[in-house]
Amino acid sequence: MAGATAATFPPNPFLSPTTPPKTLNPKPFSLRFQCPKPSLSLATLRATITARYGGGFRPNSGDSRRPRDTRQSNFDPDPALDLSTIRSPSVRLIDAQQNMVGIVPKREAVQLSEDAGLDLVILSPDADPPVVKIMDYKKYRYELQKKKREQQKKSAASRVDIKEVKMGYNIDSHDYSVRLRAAQRFLNDGDKVKVIVNLKGRQNEFRNIAIELIKRFQNDIGELAAEESKNFRDQRNIFILLIPNKTVQQKAQEQPKKEKQVTEASAGI
Numbered sequence: 001m002a003g004a005t006a007a008t009f010p011p012n013p014f015l016s017p018t019t020p021p022k023t024l025n026p027k028p029f030s031l032r033f034q035c036p037k038p039s040l041s042l043a044t045l046r047a048t049i050t051a052r053y054g055g056g057f058r059p060n061s062g063d064s065r066r067p068r069d070t071r072q073s074n075f076d077p078d079p080a081l082d083l084s085t086i087r088s089p090s091v092r093l094i095d096a097q098q099n100m101v102g103i104v105p106k107r108e109a110v111q112l113s114e115d116a117g118l119d120l121v122i123l124s125p126d127a128d129p130p131v132v133k134i135m136d137y138k139k140y141r142y143e144l145q146k147k148k149r150e151q152q153k154k155s156a157a158s159r160v161d162i163k164e165v166k167m168g169y170n171i172d173s174h175d176y177s178v179r180l181r182a183a184q185r186f187l188n189d190g191d192k193v194k195v196i197v198n199l200k201g202r203q204n205e206f207r208n209i210a211i212e213l214i215k216r217f218q219n220d221i222g223e224l225a226a227e228e229s230k231n232f233r234d235q236r237n238i239f240i241l242l243i244p245n246k247t248v249q250q251k252a253q254e255q256p257k258k259e260k261q262v263t264e265a266s267a268g269i
Contacts, residue, residue, distance in 0.1 A: 080121050081137065083110065086130050094123070094133040103129060162192045162241075167217075169197055169210040180220055187225050187244045196239040204235060214240050223248050 079085065086106060093101040093109045096118055104112075113120035113134045121140070124131040163186040165179045183193045195217050197210040211232055218227065218240060225242035232238045 078137075079125075080123075081119060083120065083122070085125060086122065086132075088129045090129050092127065092129050092131045094131070096134045109134075160190060160192055160243075162194055164194045164196060166196045166198060167213065169199065169203060169206045169213060171213070176217075180217065183217075183221060183242070184224060187221070187242065190244055192228070192244070193225065193242045194239055195242065196237050198237055200236065207232075207238070210238055214238065218242065 083106070089106055090103050091106050091109050093104050093112070095101050095112070096116060109132055110120055116134055118134050119137040121133050121135055121137050122130060123133050163183075165183050165186075167176070167179060171179075183195065186193050195214055197214060199207060199210060214230075214232075218225075221242060223245055226245050228241045228243045230238075230240040
């Protein structure tokens with residue numbers, strides 16, 4: 001095998017640097033633009049831009065100002081707690097125990113509420129002098145909202161809707177039975193039912209047939225509903241309004257309870 005000879009190459013100045021790399025100067029620099037027109041304002045005559053290596057834009061503290069926060073606070077004080085609206089130097093005070101303290105200076109009322117750790121609430125700002133009360137206002141507001149929700153639930157439970165059942169004077173037996181079952185379901189749910197027969201144009205000639213249809217529908221409903229009102233004189237629609245018979249519904253609800261009690265008693269024997 002032939003002997004190998006070592007080869008030498010001249011140094012590459014790009015691969016082996018002989019001098020250390022230069023570092024950038026981190027000092028900031030400025031660019032200043034000036035406009036010679038005297039008619040412009042001072043803010044437009046001078047503009048300064050300052051930048052730093054490796055950083056973003058940073059305004060010069062000497063020539064620029066931080067913009068003001070123009071956002072307005074969304075906090076609106078409760079009028080019942082805003083004592084600045086009371087111009088009178090004295091108020092009529094009610095303490096936390098519902099006792100009438102009487103007319104006292106405004107400062108004294110504020111001090112009493114602070115000593116009790118409660119709020120001084122304005123009850124009658126237009127009275128002479130204004131009437132204020134020491135109370136826990138958050139608890140008072142919570143109780144009011146709770147009562148309001150309960151009233152809304154009661155009103156929703158006691159609300160009676162009016163369901164409409166529409167028919168033609170020449171309705172077939174199948175469609176008639178479908179509407180009859182729907183009306184019975186509405187009445188059992190406690191809703192009113194408005195039975196309407198539409199008459200258009202020459203169909204008014206069959207008004208008597210439509211009236212007989214409504215009477216038949218009422219008879220098929222039976223004791224489940226009672227008649228509240230009716231209108232057989234309208235040219236287009238004749239109707240009858242049926243309301244649930246509460247007596248029949250109560251009996252229907254009590255009957256399963258009695259049957260359950262009888263079965264329990266027989267099972268005990």
